[in-house]
Amino acid sequence: MLHLLRRPEPITPETPDEALVRRAQRNDADAFRALFERHVTSVRRFLRDLIRDPDAADDATQETFTRAHVQLPRLGDRDRFRPWVFGIARNVAFEARRVRQHQSLELDSDDDVPAAVLPAPDPERTLLDRELEGQLTNALGALSEHRRAALLLRLDHGLSYDDIAEAMGWTLPMVKNEIHRARLALRASLLPHLGGPNP
Amino acid sequence: MSRCGKTHLLEAVVQGEVPGDDLRAHAAHCPRCRHELNWLETEQGLFRQRAAREEVSALWKGVAVRTGVAPRRSINRALVGLAAALFVVLGVGRGFVEGPSSSSGRDASVADSVEAFMTENAITQERANLCSRSAEQGIGFHCGYVPASLIASR
Numbered sequence: 001m002l003h004l005l006r007r008p009e010p011i012t013p014e015t016p017d018e019a020l021v022r023r024a025q026r027n028d029a030d031a032f033r034a035l036f037e038r039h040v041t042s043v044r045r046f047l048r049d050l051i052r053d054p055d056a057a058d059d060a061t062q063e064t065f066t067r068a069h070v071q072l073p074r075l076g077d078r079d080r081f082r083p084w085v086f087g088i089a090r091n092v093a094f095e096a097r098r099v100r101q102h103q104s105l106e107l108d109s110d111d112d113v114p115a116a117v118l119p120a121p122d123p124e125r126t127l128l129d130r131e132l133e134g135q136l137t138n139a140l141g142a143l144s145e146h147r148r149a150a151l152l153l154r155l156d157h158g159l160s161y162d163d164i165a166e167a168m169g170w171t172l173p174m175v176k177n178e179i180h181r182a183r184l185a186l187r188a189s190l191l192p193h194l195g196g197p198n199p
Numbered sequence: 200m201s202r203c204g205k206t207h208l209l210e211a212v213v214q215g216e217v218p219g220d221d222l223r224a225h226a227a228h229c230p231r232c233r234h235e236l237n238w239l240e241t242e243q244g245l246f247r248q249r250a251a252r253e254e255v256s257a258l259w260k261g262v263a264v265r266t267g268v269a270p271r272r273s274i275n276r277a278l279v280g281l282a283a284a285l286f287v288v289l290g291v292g293r294g295f296v297e298g299p300s301s302s303s304g305r306d307a308s309v310a311d312s313v314e315a316f317m318t319e320n321a322i323t324q325e326r327a328n329l330c331s332r333s334a335e336q337g338i339g340f341h342c343g344y345v346p347a348s349l350i351a352s353r
């Protein structure tokens with residue numbers, strides 16, 4: 001009874017995911033809302049990159065957090081919310097794509113991976129204008145969904161290789177191999193559109 | 200470009216997973232590592248710039264509808280419920296619950312009790328007067344209740 005009277009700790013940007021998950025598992029709506037606001041931007045961008053349709057990505061984002069809310073009581077490792085919710089997002093995206101286009105989800109062959117060492121751009125001179133953003137989107141779109149998902153989780157969302165393995169349901173060597181190949185393909189696509197090579 | 204055993208470590212440095220001052224210093228003199236570091240920092244810069252443009256403010260409403268989740272209101276519902284329960288249990292609001300027609304002096308609030316007491320006395324006095332007059336006229340049916348003082352006077 002007394003816990004009803006006790007005011008919950010205020011939620012701040014420093015409140016760890018683990019604490020928010022614990023509270024959300026006790027039906028604390030504010031905690032779940034905080035988890036949503038903390039991760040929705042990344043999850044939505046991840047889904048948009050996978051599905052490549054902004055409206056469908058919005059719907060998939062909502063579906064991802066709806067499933068997360070339903071499945072949250074079963075999340076044992078409370079500090080693993082981020083890879084866990086990305087795993088849900090990945091499933092939602094692949095289901096959405098399967099329904100929409102009935103595309104094959106086979107992994108890429110190795111044929112698309114450039115073998116040569118590419119010249120490196122100058123990071124100081126790389127500005128993401130509209131044209132380059134379009135090129136980046138196209139380069140990502142040229143990858144298979146699985147490979148793209150793994151690369152994005154690493155490059156865009158900063159997940160560790162272990163977390164990506166969990167989110168993708170892959171082994172660690174497979175994660176490293178897929179990301180390496182995806183990265184080489186991405187660089188080959190972007191190079192003509194980046195600033196001059198670094199001296 | 201010759202191979203270097205440290206190149207594969209640079210990604211974790213750029214991601215901020217490990218401290219990397221030594222490796223960055225090494226990369227300044229190692230063509231292979233400098234090349235990889237430039238690519239890693241370019242990729243990071245591109246994705247960071249792209250992430251800064253994201254707008255997702257309208258998505259919560261759909262999630263809230265689907266999950267039935269509503270954030271807590273400014274007043275804690277539990278506190279309001281508890282206060283309401285105390286209000287009823289302690290009898291502060293009994294007048295609202297039972298209404299002003301309660302005839303039980305024991306159960307009435309203090310104000311109700313005083314009023315009931317005075318009303319009862321007034322009725323008793325009126326009855327006594329009526330009975331007294333009836334008795335003098337030889338009529339007894341008004342005296343369902345006969346005060347002891349009247350009996351004693353007979």
